[in-house]
Amino acid sequence: MAAMALAGTGVSALDIVDSAAAQAAGARPNFQLPFACDDVWRMSTYPGHDDYDIDMFATTGTTAGRPILASAAGTVAYAGYDSGAGNYVKLNHGGGWESLYLHMVSTPAVSTGQQVGQGQLLGRVGTTGNSSGEHLHHEQRRDGAKVESYFNGAPSGITTDGSPSGEPKSPEVRAVSANCGNILVYGVLADGRLTYSEIESGTGRRLKTVLSEEPLGFTPKALATLNYNTLLVTSTAGDLHRVNIITNKTGVAFEKPSRIKVGGWTHTQLSYDGHGSLYGINSVGELLRYDVTSTKPTGDNIVNGTRIGGGFVLKTMTTTGQDWILGTTADGRLLSYKINGAGSWSSGELKDSTWQGMTHLVSPGAGTYFGRTGTGGLFRYTDRNPYDGSGGDLFGLGAVDDSGWTQALLSAVPFNS
Incomplete structure (x- = not known):
């Protein structure tokens, strides 16, 4: 008034x-x-x-x-x-x-x-x-x-x-609301070393990137960030590892990874929604959801594996909120899914083309998305309402960097973790 x-x-x-x-x-x-x-x-x-x-x-x-x-x-x-x-x-x-x-x-x-x-x-x-x-x-x-x-x-x-x-x-x-603080992104280089980057909220300016001296010690396949100092990483051998971060100030130091699940983890995509659910897509296109019951989980804390459905042939995948995932397809579509439970989900096509150049998709939540291109550029987007299944309110905000993002895997710390 x-x-x-x-x-x-x-x-x-x-x-x-x-x-x-x-x-x-x-x-x-x-x-x-x-x-x-x-x-x-x-x-x-x-x-x-x-x-x-x-x-x-x-x-x-x-x-x-x-x-x-x-x-x-x-x-x-x-x-x-x-x-x-x-x-x-x-x-x-x-x-x-x-x-x-x-x-x-x-x-x-x-x-x-x-x-x-x-x-x-x-x-x-x-x-x-x-x-x-x-x-x-x-x-x-x-x-x-x-x-x-x-x-x-x-x-x-x-x-x-x-x-x-x-x-x-x-x-x-x-x-x-994306009034959430800075965006924190972990990555894995091709040689197995970890990276940690901070991106300023609002401007999209990269504030720093640091990396580890030591590699993980296994060949990683998919990465999910649970919180500021806990990562989940699958290996090409099908095992699930937990990585505890010791520091990420001037470099990334971590404890020796703990293998918390042996075999069966053939996920090509992995992401944590910040609200207790871990999502993965396996090698045959099945979307699976697990409950994570601890901030430092053992194998006993990743439970209730549920098959949501098949046909999730996504080139990239990330979570954008509680039981929401976002993915791109090989032909350039950007798709959003609301997951309700086993065999139940709804989807919306945010864009019908132009996203085929994205090799990675990352989101901390709150309508903030990042796409990495095959040439190493990282681009920032905002979705005014990420929960409406519509791309009419999706806006490109330009590049964080035009090149230099060479990580084989990327994952953001969820805002609500």
Whole structure:
């Protein structure tokens, strides 16, 4: 809702342009959805709402009281109360960019002048001020003017409220939060040595890559990352190994791999969804799911092997969320699957071509995808809603690196691990 005027001034606190923001706008900050990692929120507007204003509602659980997080790092330009905005926060991100968070349930958790990082708690969702129900009203501004909000490099899709011309307002959009921190990727080189890379969330800039001095000691076939310091790797002999990472600061050091399953692990693809399920595709195209009951599993902690179905002839495969997988085919299709159980799944074709050049597919979740090409380039994508089975909201965000990714296997640390 629009803010009321400040007493005696005729000017809304929301409309005061800070001197630091009143300059030629710089590059757009790497805004993320202002909610917890992997949360799905509904974004909408209505006639008279002022085009780029967005109201946000949770799609699961209650909206009231949910944490509101900073979309990008910045300085608190204002934290307080206004009769229209209620309890609200305005952040100055520099370069003429601001973001606003209205109708918080109580006094903001930050103070005017405070420096905040991306993902820092600002307050909680409420309905204070000129508001008729619990929601977050969010805006992004460039040189003091409202603009279409972007999240994780993708446009929100909210651009018009349908007034006063009577044109249709922007349709409701659902989006998943990638306000999750940096992306962490493990790999295995052709000589069996491990690599560890960090990629900055939002920008896609590779921050570092380090590698191990020693090889694994067996010939790896498929790789899944359980968490920051635990990998599962199959061998060409059909065994499953657990690799405990000791450090990945300036190099990768690991304990001697433990063989936790002997024989039968002929998976050509392997990925962990971050929610307790390990998925694999074996040499005859069967998709299998296992329950992982420990963060440092032995063979007894990888149980309930379930055959989901056959015909999963995928060139690449990764998990993108709880019981969701993503894969490419030899003819270039990008496919998404929701796994329900044995013999039960639904699928959607996100792209019908052009992905045949991808030799690896990696995702930490939250709609963030990476594809590696045969020439060693790593490219970044965002899917505004990875759980809708549609590619209409899939956006390419450019290259992390044009070349240099020579690993034989790649796997990301799941955001929710």
